[in-house]
Amino acid sequence: MMIEQVRKEFPLLTETVNGNPLIYLDNAATTQKPIMVLDAIDAYYKTYNSNVHRGVHSLSMKATEAMENTRELVRSFLNAKRTQEIIFTSGTTAAINLVAYSYGRKVLQPGDEVLLSGLEHHSNIVPWQMICEEKGATIRIIPFNEKGELVLSELKHLITDKTKIVAVNHISNSLGTINDIKTIIEKAHQVDAKVLIDGAQAVAHLPVDVQALDCDFYCFSGHKLYGPTGVGILYGKEEILDAMPPFFGGGEMISCVTFEKTTYNELPFKFEAGTPNIVGNIALGTAIQFLNSYSWDDIIMHEEKLLEYLTVELLTIDELKIYGTADHKTSVVSFLVGDTHPYDVGVLLDKLGIAVRTGQHCTEPLMDHFGIPGTVRASLSIYNNKEDVDALISGLKKTLPMLL
Ligand code: PMP
Numbered sequence: 001m002m003i004e005q006v007r008k009e010f011p012l013l014t015e016t017v018n019g020n021p022l023i024y025l026d027n028a029a030t031t032q033k034p035i036m037v038l039d040a041i042d043a044y045y046k047t048y049n050s051n052v053h054r055g056v057h058s059l060s061m062k063a064t065e066a067m068e069n070t071r072e073l074v075r076s077f078l079n080a081k082r083t084q085e086i087i088f089t090s091g092t093t094a095a096i097n098l099v100a101y102s103y104g105r106k107v108l109q110p111g112d113e114v115l116l117s118g119l120e121h122h123s124n125i126v127p128w129q130m131i132c133e134e135k136g137a138t139i140r141i142i143p144f145n146e147k148g149e150l151v152l153s154e155l156k157h158l159i160t161d162k163t164k165i166v167a168v169n170h171i172s173n174s175l176g177t178i179n180d181i182k183t184i185i186e187k188a189h190q191v192d193a194k195v196l197i198d199g200a201q202a203v204a205h206l207p208v209d210v211q212a213l214d215c216d217f218y219c220f221s222g223h224k225l226y227g228p229t230g231v232g233i234l235y236g237k238e239e240i241l242d243a244m245p246p247f248f249g250g251g252e253m254i255s256c257v258t259f260e261k262t263t264y265n266e267l268p269f270k271f272e273a274g275t276p277n278i279v280g281n282i283a284l285g286t287a288i289q290f291l292n293s294y295s296w297d298d299i300i301m302h303e304e305k306l307l308e309y310l311t312v313e314l315l316t317i318d319e320l321k322i323y324g325t326a327d328h329k330t331s332v333v334s335f336l337v338g339d340t341h342p343y344d345v346g347v348l349l350d351k352l353g354i355a356v357r358t359g360q361h362c363t364e365p366l367m368d369h370f371g372i373p374g375t376v377r378a379s380l381s382i383y384n385n386k387e388d389v390d391a392l393i394s395g396l397k398k399t400l401p402m403l404l
Pocket residue numbers: 028029090091092093094121123124169171172173198200201221362
């Protein structure tokens with residue numbers, strides 16, 4: 001894989017910020033978009049903007065075909081059995097809420113338990129808290145060790161007959177830990193609990209095979225996968241989705257409506273009320289085609305090498321501490337230097353055109369565990385190179401003396 005060629009696909013990478021060439025290291029928050037994704041958005045609005053599924057006219061049929069083509073691309077990307085199992089949502093957050101409010105509301109009883117991990121994003125905590133409060137169920141937490149790895153030996157105490165749902169991330173957005181979700185799924189299934197995997201941070205960094213994993217739900221956002229914002233996917237096993245009640249009511253999701261009774265459409269439309277984000281869904285398909293044009297071996301090798309280089313170089317800085325040193329990790333390095341505040345570091349780096357994330361990264365319980373206000377997070381993607389890392393390191397060496 002020629003990184004310089006890859007970089008040419010991303011127009012935004014040639015921008016300057018505060019008079020300096022942009023160094024974009026905030027990919028865990030959102031990735032930049034390749035030209036082909038931008039062109040797909042442009043082409044839709046310029047040549048076939050139209051509503052989907054309802055029209056018999058040519059534009060509507062073209063838009064429907066393009067959007068349904070994405071569904072097939074996602075099916076194949078996740079290796080799901082059928083396109084009926086692929087639901088368009090507005091993102092990971094919406095997908096988790098859908099499962100909490102449809103599946104969770106249906107199955108949870110007082111005394112039941114929902115098992116999360118200590119590494120979860122607020123999106124995979126708060127919807128469960130809300131539904132557990134409504135249903136009288138309880139949240140339990142898989143702990144993690146000082147390296148940021150889940151302590152799976154605790155599962156024997158945590159997964160019991162009371163456990164109805166397990167919801168964990170595939171990769172931690174704050175620490176980069178790749179969780180052993182296969183083991184979690186196997187253990188959960190021993191007590192017939194269903195497992196939702198939050199794949200927001202995973203899909204751009206490693207291949208996902210939902211059949212091999214045997215997860216019940218898997219969700220991700222388009223914008224962390226070189227696609228647009230406002231689109232995401234919920235995968236669910238067909239028999240589970242079939243038995244779930246709809247979450248949103250409205251057009252598209254119905255079969256027959258009278259004032260006395262409404263019957264619902266079949267999968268996947270039962271969960272897709274209203275006009276979807278047509279252009280976003282189409283462009284998500286283009287983003288997947290972009291990713292499919294590279295081999296996973298090349299992507300993983302590139303990102304692993306760069307992660308190692310970044311880690312080694314950061315550790316040359318005095319008083320720098322990395323949070324998250326799991327044996328299995330990818331693309332994210334969270335750190336603090338001495339007693340500097342992450343916001344101050346982030347603001348000074350920005351003056352040099354370097355974009356990193358600072359703060360709690362929507363994982364407040366995780367930060368509380370470490371007793372820190374947040375971290376500086378540098379996160380990598382397919383288009384980052386050694387020069388980006390060098391710029392970050394020299395930026396830090398320049399700015400830190402002002403703060404320490
Ligand atoms: N889960 C994880 C692990 C994430 O990193 C994020 C985004 N930071 C989300 C969920 C939420 O994704 P979105 O905001 O796109 O819905």
